Amino acid sequence: MARCRVPLLSGWITPFIMGFLLCMSIPLASAKVRRYRWEVTYELQSPDCLEKLVIAINGRTPGPTIMAQQGDTVIVEVKNGLLTENTAIHWHGIRQIGTPWSDGTEGVTQCPILPGETFIYKFVVDRPGTYIYHAHYGMQRSAGLYGSIHVSLPDGISEPFAYDYDRNIVLNDWWHKTTHEQAAGLSSIPFVWVKEPQSLLINGRGWFNCSQAGTAVCNSTNPQCSPFVLTVVPGKTYRLRISSLASLSAFNFEIEGHNMTVVETDGHYVEPFVVKNLNIYSGETYSVLVVADQEPSRNYWAALNVVSRKPDTPPVSPSSTTTPTTPPPSPTAPPAGPLWNDTEYRLNQSLKIRARRGYVYPPPTTTDRVITLLNTQNRIDGHTRWALHHTFSQSAPPETYDRANYDIFKQAANPNATYSDAVYRLKFNSTVDIILQNANSMVPNNSETHPWHLHGHDFWVLGHGPGVFDPVNDPLRKYNLVDPIMKNTVAVHPYGWTAIRFVADNPGVWAFHCHIESHFFMGMGIVFEEGVERVGRLPAAIMGCGDSHHLRRH
Amino acid sequence: MARCRVPLLSGWITPFIMGFLLCMSIPLASAKVRRYRWEVTYELQSPDCLEKLVIAINGRTPGPTIMAQQGDTVIVEVKNGLLTENTAIHWHGIRQIGTPWSDGTEGVTQCPILPGETFIYKFVVDRPGTYIYHAHYGMQRSAGLYGSIHVSLPDGISEPFAYDYDRNIVLNDWWHKTTHEQAAGLSSIPFVWVKEPQSLLINGRGWFNCSQAGTAVCNSTNPQCSPFVLTVVPGKTYRLRISSLASLSAFNFEIEGHNMTVVETDGHYVEPFVVKNLNIYSGETYSVLVVADQEPSRNYWAALNVVSRKPDTPPVSPSSTTTPTTPPPSPTAPPAGPLWNDTEYRLNQSLKIRARRGYVYPPPTTTDRVITLLNTQNRIDGHTRWALHHTFSQSAPPETYDRANYDIFKQAANPNATYSDAVYRLKFNSTVDIILQNANSMVPNNSETHPWHLHGHDFWVLGHGPGVFDPVNDPLRKYNLVDPIMKNTVAVHPYGWTAIRFVADNPGVWAFHCHIESHFFMGMGIVFEEGVERVGRLPAAIMGCGDSHHLRRH
Incomplete structure (x- = not known):
C-alpha cells in the first residue's frame, strides 16, 4: 500500500509514466x-417551462x-x-486505464444496454478534477442524459489554490424537438438542420417564453424551470466547477460585475489568469474562483451567451447570483457577452x-506520427456529413489532406466524399x-x-493559430513545448488550426470526435486503436x- | 407433393387436425x-397533414x-x-406452425432486433385470407409500423363468392404526441392518459385541421394527406379487405348509400350477411363485398366513425368513393354512423x-380447462394498469376471479393488484x-x-352475452357449437362476456392480449405455453x- 506522494502532489499523472501510474x-x-x-x-419534465420528454437518471436531469x-x-x-x-x-x-470496456462508447467499446437490462461500469478515478458523464449513444445526451463527476484530492493533500465553497455549474442548450426528430432530419435527403436551441440551461434550468409555445404544455411558474440561483456569502471565495454539455453551442459565461480566475480545466491545474467572462466549449470543464466582493445589497446576473454561431436563443435572463436574502433581480440588463463572431477574442x-507552475509535465519534444484532420463538411451518397479529409476513397483513413490544392477559405469545389473505416492503428x-485544420463548411x-474530445487520454495542447497550419514554421514558432496544458477536449477555431500531442500508451480502442452532438452524428469522428493485444479478456x-453476438456470456 | 384438395376446398384448417395440417x-x-x-x-411524414416522425418500412407507412x-x-x-x-x-x-420463433413478439418469442442489425422472419402462409403485420415492441405499431398480408388461394381453387376487384382498406387512429411520450405518461404517477386520437387514417391518410396545429408544421395541401379515394367502375363488385390497426379506437366503417356483404373475417369465410356499416375492432380483418350500384354521377363518403368511446376526433371527411372522373365531393354530409354508446348494436x-356453410368445422364439444379472465383496471405499486383478475398474489396466474363477491358493474372496492408471471402452461x-368477463374500469x-388477440392459433367464438357470465346456463343456452366462426381477434363488449375455445396444439409460447396498444402496454395480456418440449432447436x-445472452450464436 505504497503512498505515491510525489505524483499525487504533482496533481496529475501523464499517461506515459507507467511506473507511477501502476503505483497510482x-x-x-x-x-x-x-x-x-x-x-x-x-420522464415528462419542463426544464425550460415547456413540457417535454427527457431522459433522466433516477428521475433527474442532470443526473446525480x-x-x-x-x-x-x-x-x-x-x-x-x-x-x-x-x-x-x-x-x-476518465481515462479508463486498465478498464477500456468501461468507456461507455456504444459501437466502439461496448454493445448498447438493452431495455430492462443492467450494465455495470467499474473504473478508478485516478486523478482529481472536474469531469462529466453523458450518454454516448445516438443523440441521447441531448435528451438530458448527463451529469458531473467531481474527484477530490486524497486526505491531507491540498489544491494549489484556496476557496471557501465548491459549486457546480452545468451548462447546456435545449431543443423542443425530440432527438429522434433531430436525428431523422440530419439523416434526411434533403438535409434538415436542427437550428439554434430554444433555450439555454444552467444546472438543467432554463426559460422559454410560454407565449410562443403554441399548443405545447408550457407553464412559466413551474418550479422545474425556476431560475437557478447561486446564493453567496459576501467576501467568500467560490470555486465554480463549470462544464459544458452543449449539443451545439459554444458558450460565454459571465457573472455580472465579478471577475473569474481560471484555475483548472479538464482535471489539470491552469496557471491562473483572470477573465471577465469565460468561453467554454462542449465537453470542456473549467474551475474558476469567484470572490463575492461586490455590493451585497443587490443581485447580479449569471449570463450565458452563445458565441461562434449567430445567436437565435433568448439569453438565460432569470438566473442571478444572490445574497442570502432574496432581493429583486439585478437592476441592470444581463451582460451581453463578447461579440458572437469575435474569433480572435476566443x-x-x-x-x-497553460499548465500551472509546479504542475507542469512537458511533452515529448518529438513526435512519431503526424495526422492532419481537415475539418470540413461534405456530401456522402447525397447526405450532408462532417467529413475529415474532403475526398478520399481508401478503406483505411488518410494521414492528411491535399494541402497544396485545397483552399480552406472556400467551399470545396467538389463536396462529394466517401467513407473509410475511420480506424487509425497507432503503434503502442x-x-x-494531431493537426486539426479547420476549413469552410x-x-x-x-x-x-x-471542440474535439479524445477518449482514454489527455493530450498536450501544443498550439492554436489562424489560417492554414504551416508544418515547417508553426511547430518551430508557435508550439508550446514548455508548459502546455493537458486536456481531453479542445476547440479548433473557425478557419484556424489546433495542434495536440499524446502518447498511445493506453491499450484499447478510443474515440476522437467533435463533441457537438449533431456533428458527431454526421460523422465527425475517428477511432484510435492501440495496444489491443495488451487488453486482457x-x-x-x-x-x-x-460481430460479437456469439461472444456474449454471463 | 400431394395436393390436399379436400382441406383446401374447406377453406380453412382447424389447428387440431394435425394430419391434414402436415399434409398442408x-x-x-x-x-x-x-x-x-x-x-x-x-421518417418525417404528414399522414394527417401535420408533420410528425413516423416509423416507416422502406420509407412508407403503412408498409408494403x-x-x-x-x-x-x-x-x-x-x-x-x-x-x-x-x-x-x-x-x-399467421399461426407460425413449426416456426414459433418467427412470431415477432418481443420478450415472448424473440429478443428485439438491435439498430443496424437484420433479422430474417421465415414462415409459411398456410391459409388464404386477409391478415396484417405490425411492430410488437413498445408502442411502435402506433408510430406507423404496420401493413397488410393478403394470401390468395392456390391456382384453380376459387373463393365461395365472386367479385371483380380486390382492394385494401387499412384503418387506424393517429396521435400527434410521440409514442415515447404516450408511453411515459401511461407509466407515470400520476397517470397521464393518451386521450382520443387527433385524427383517423384510411390507408395511412387522414386530415387534421391545420388551424389548430399551433407551432407544428402542418400543410393541408401536402400530397401525403390528400384523401384516400377509391375509384370504382359502375356496376362492378369490389372485395374490400378491411383491417383495423387502431391503437385505441373501435371503428364503424360505412360507405354512404352502399350496403356491404360480410364474407370473411380473420382468414375465415363468414356466412354472408348484409350490413349498412361495419363495426371493426383493432386486430380484426373483414372482407366485404360492395357493388358500385348507386348513381355514378356523384361521389359517396367512406366514413370512419369512432364507437364504444365517446368520439373526440374529427371524422375523416375528405375521403369518398368516386367514379373515374373526379366530380366534386359528396353533396351530402358524411354518415354519422351508429350511436357511439350503442353496445347492443355492436x-x-x-x-x-358465423362460419359459412360448407366451410364449417365444429369445435370439440367439451373442454379440458376453463380460464376466466376478468377484464378490469387496477392499480399496481401506484401505477394504473389493465389487470386481469382484480387482486391476486400468486406467482402463477389464477384460473378465475371471485365471482361470488365481485360486482362487475362497479369499481373495485380495493383496486390494488399485484403481478404474476402471467404464463399459463397448457397441456399439449x-x-x-377462455371466458373474457368484462367489468367496470x-x-x-x-x-x-x-379486442383480444391470440397468437399461434385461431379460436372458435362460442358466444357473447351481456352481464355476468353464467358458467352453468350460458354454455347450454348461448354457446354456438354448430357453426361458430374461427377468428384470431374478438371483442368483449362493455359489461359483457365473450367465450372462446381453442386447442393447444401448436408447440411454442403464445401471447394472448388486448389489441389496444395502451391497454397491452398497461399489462392486459398473458402468455400460453404449450408443447415447448416439441419445439426443436x-x-x-x-x-x-x-436470460438468453449466452445462447446467441451466428
Missing part, C-alpha cells in the same frame, strides 16, 4: 468504492453528481428503464491556457500529433468551431451485437 | 418463396402489402434502421358472425376455453371494449437478451 492504481489506504445504482427512464476521491473505484449499475431504446454512458475525462483565451507507446463564408457484458 | 405444410407444386427486404426507419399464395414461404429480411431503438414485427393471424353484429393438445359507470438469432 494500487489502492491507497483511503481508497473507497463508490457505488451508484441508476435507472435511466423517460458522482463524488469521489482520487484513487477510488466508482461502480455505477446502470439499469436501462427505457421502453424500446438502448443506452450507454461515457465517463468523459483564440486569445485558448492561447492563455508512440507519440502522435458547405455554406459560403462559414467555418465553425469544433474482455467482459462478456460488452458483447452481444454485430 | 408439404409444399404444393406451385408453392413459391416470397422474399421481402425491408428497412425500418424514422405482402402478397402471397396459400402454401408459399414468406421470407422478410427486416433491417433495423432506427438510431437507438430496437424493433420486432409480428405477423398477425353485440348484435358480433352474434351474426388439450382443449381450452376505475372510472364510475365505465366499461370498455377490449431454437435459432440463435432470437437470443441475446435477458
Whole structure:
C-alpha cells in the first residue's frame, strides 16, 4: 500500500509514466468504492417551462453528481428503464486505464444496454478534477442524459489554490424537438438542420417564453424551470466547477460585475489568469474562483451567451447570483457577452491556457506520427456529413489532406466524399500529433468551431493559430513545448488550426470526435486503436451485437 | 407433393387436425418463396397533414402489402434502421406452425432486433385470407409500423363468392404526441392518459385541421394527406379487405348509400350477411363485398366513425368513393354512423358472425380447462394498469376471479393488484376455453371494449352475452357449437362476456392480449405455453437478451 506522494502532489499523472501510474492504481489506504445504482427512464419534465420528454437518471436531469476521491473505484449499475431504446454512458475525462470496456462508447467499446437490462461500469478515478458523464449513444445526451463527476484530492493533500465553497455549474442548450426528430432530419435527403436551441440551461434550468409555445404544455411558474440561483456569502471565495454539455453551442459565461480566475480545466491545474467572462466549449470543464466582493445589497446576473454561431436563443435572463436574502433581480440588463463572431477574442483565451507552475509535465519534444484532420463538411451518397479529409476513397483513413490544392477559405469545389473505416492503428507507446485544420463548411463564408474530445487520454495542447497550419514554421514558432496544458477536449477555431500531442500508451480502442452532438452524428469522428493485444479478456457484458453476438456470456 | 384438395376446398384448417395440417405444410407444386427486404426507419411524414416522425418500412407507412399464395414461404429480411431503438414485427393471424420463433413478439418469442442489425422472419402462409403485420415492441405499431398480408388461394381453387376487384382498406387512429411520450405518461404517477386520437387514417391518410396545429408544421395541401379515394367502375363488385390497426379506437366503417356483404373475417369465410356499416375492432380483418350500384354521377363518403368511446376526433371527411372522373365531393354530409354508446348494436353484429356453410368445422364439444379472465383496471405499486383478475398474489396466474363477491358493474372496492408471471402452461393438445368477463374500469359507470388477440392459433367464438357470465346456463343456452366462426381477434363488449375455445396444439409460447396498444402496454395480456418440449432447436438469432445472452450464436 505504497503512498505515491510525489505524483499525487504533482496533481496529475501523464499517461506515459507507467511506473507511477501502476503505483497510482494500487489502492491507497483511503481508497473507497463508490457505488451508484441508476435507472435511466423517460420522464415528462419542463426544464425550460415547456413540457417535454427527457431522459433522466433516477428521475433527474442532470443526473446525480458522482463524488469521489482520487484513487477510488466508482461502480455505477446502470439499469436501462427505457421502453424500446438502448443506452450507454461515457465517463468523459476518465481515462479508463486498465478498464477500456468501461468507456461507455456504444459501437466502439461496448454493445448498447438493452431495455430492462443492467450494465455495470467499474473504473478508478485516478486523478482529481472536474469531469462529466453523458450518454454516448445516438443523440441521447441531448435528451438530458448527463451529469458531473467531481474527484477530490486524497486526505491531507491540498489544491494549489484556496476557496471557501465548491459549486457546480452545468451548462447546456435545449431543443423542443425530440432527438429522434433531430436525428431523422440530419439523416434526411434533403438535409434538415436542427437550428439554434430554444433555450439555454444552467444546472438543467432554463426559460422559454410560454407565449410562443403554441399548443405545447408550457407553464412559466413551474418550479422545474425556476431560475437557478447561486446564493453567496459576501467576501467568500467560490470555486465554480463549470462544464459544458452543449449539443451545439459554444458558450460565454459571465457573472455580472465579478471577475473569474481560471484555475483548472479538464482535471489539470491552469496557471491562473483572470477573465471577465469565460468561453467554454462542449465537453470542456473549467474551475474558476469567484470572490463575492461586490455590493451585497443587490443581485447580479449569471449570463450565458452563445458565441461562434449567430445567436437565435433568448439569453438565460432569470438566473442571478444572490445574497442570502432574496432581493429583486439585478437592476441592470444581463451582460451581453463578447461579440458572437469575435474569433480572435476566443483564440486569445485558448492561447492563455497553460499548465500551472509546479504542475507542469512537458511533452515529448518529438513526435512519431503526424495526422492532419481537415475539418470540413461534405456530401456522402447525397447526405450532408462532417467529413475529415474532403475526398478520399481508401478503406483505411488518410494521414492528411491535399494541402497544396485545397483552399480552406472556400467551399470545396467538389463536396462529394466517401467513407473509410475511420480506424487509425497507432503503434503502442508512440507519440502522435494531431493537426486539426479547420476549413469552410458547405455554406459560403462559414467555418465553425469544433471542440474535439479524445477518449482514454489527455493530450498536450501544443498550439492554436489562424489560417492554414504551416508544418515547417508553426511547430518551430508557435508550439508550446514548455508548459502546455493537458486536456481531453479542445476547440479548433473557425478557419484556424489546433495542434495536440499524446502518447498511445493506453491499450484499447478510443474515440476522437467533435463533441457537438449533431456533428458527431454526421460523422465527425475517428477511432484510435492501440495496444489491443495488451487488453486482457474482455467482459462478456460488452458483447452481444454485430460481430460479437456469439461472444456474449454471463 | 400431394395436393390436399379436400382441406383446401374447406377453406380453412382447424389447428387440431394435425394430419391434414402436415399434409398442408408439404409444399404444393406451385408453392413459391416470397422474399421481402425491408428497412425500418424514422421518417418525417404528414399522414394527417401535420408533420410528425413516423416509423416507416422502406420509407412508407403503412408498409408494403405482402402478397402471397396459400402454401408459399414468406421470407422478410427486416433491417433495423432506427438510431437507438430496437424493433420486432409480428405477423398477425399467421399461426407460425413449426416456426414459433418467427412470431415477432418481443420478450415472448424473440429478443428485439438491435439498430443496424437484420433479422430474417421465415414462415409459411398456410391459409388464404386477409391478415396484417405490425411492430410488437413498445408502442411502435402506433408510430406507423404496420401493413397488410393478403394470401390468395392456390391456382384453380376459387373463393365461395365472386367479385371483380380486390382492394385494401387499412384503418387506424393517429396521435400527434410521440409514442415515447404516450408511453411515459401511461407509466407515470400520476397517470397521464393518451386521450382520443387527433385524427383517423384510411390507408395511412387522414386530415387534421391545420388551424389548430399551433407551432407544428402542418400543410393541408401536402400530397401525403390528400384523401384516400377509391375509384370504382359502375356496376362492378369490389372485395374490400378491411383491417383495423387502431391503437385505441373501435371503428364503424360505412360507405354512404352502399350496403356491404360480410364474407370473411380473420382468414375465415363468414356466412354472408348484409350490413349498412361495419363495426371493426383493432386486430380484426373483414372482407366485404360492395357493388358500385348507386348513381355514378356523384361521389359517396367512406366514413370512419369512432364507437364504444365517446368520439373526440374529427371524422375523416375528405375521403369518398368516386367514379373515374373526379366530380366534386359528396353533396351530402358524411354518415354519422351508429350511436357511439350503442353496445347492443355492436353485440348484435358480433352474434351474426358465423362460419359459412360448407366451410364449417365444429369445435370439440367439451373442454379440458376453463380460464376466466376478468377484464378490469387496477392499480399496481401506484401505477394504473389493465389487470386481469382484480387482486391476486400468486406467482402463477389464477384460473378465475371471485365471482361470488365481485360486482362487475362497479369499481373495485380495493383496486390494488399485484403481478404474476402471467404464463399459463397448457397441456399439449388439450382443449381450452377462455371466458373474457368484462367489468367496470376505475372510472364510475365505465366499461370498455377490449379486442383480444391470440397468437399461434385461431379460436372458435362460442358466444357473447351481456352481464355476468353464467358458467352453468350460458354454455347450454348461448354457446354456438354448430357453426361458430374461427377468428384470431374478438371483442368483449362493455359489461359483457365473450367465450372462446381453442386447442393447444401448436408447440411454442403464445401471447394472448388486448389489441389496444395502451391497454397491452398497461399489462392486459398473458402468455400460453404449450408443447415447448416439441419445439426443436431454437435459432440463435432470437437470443441475446435477458436470460438468453449466452445462447446467441451466428
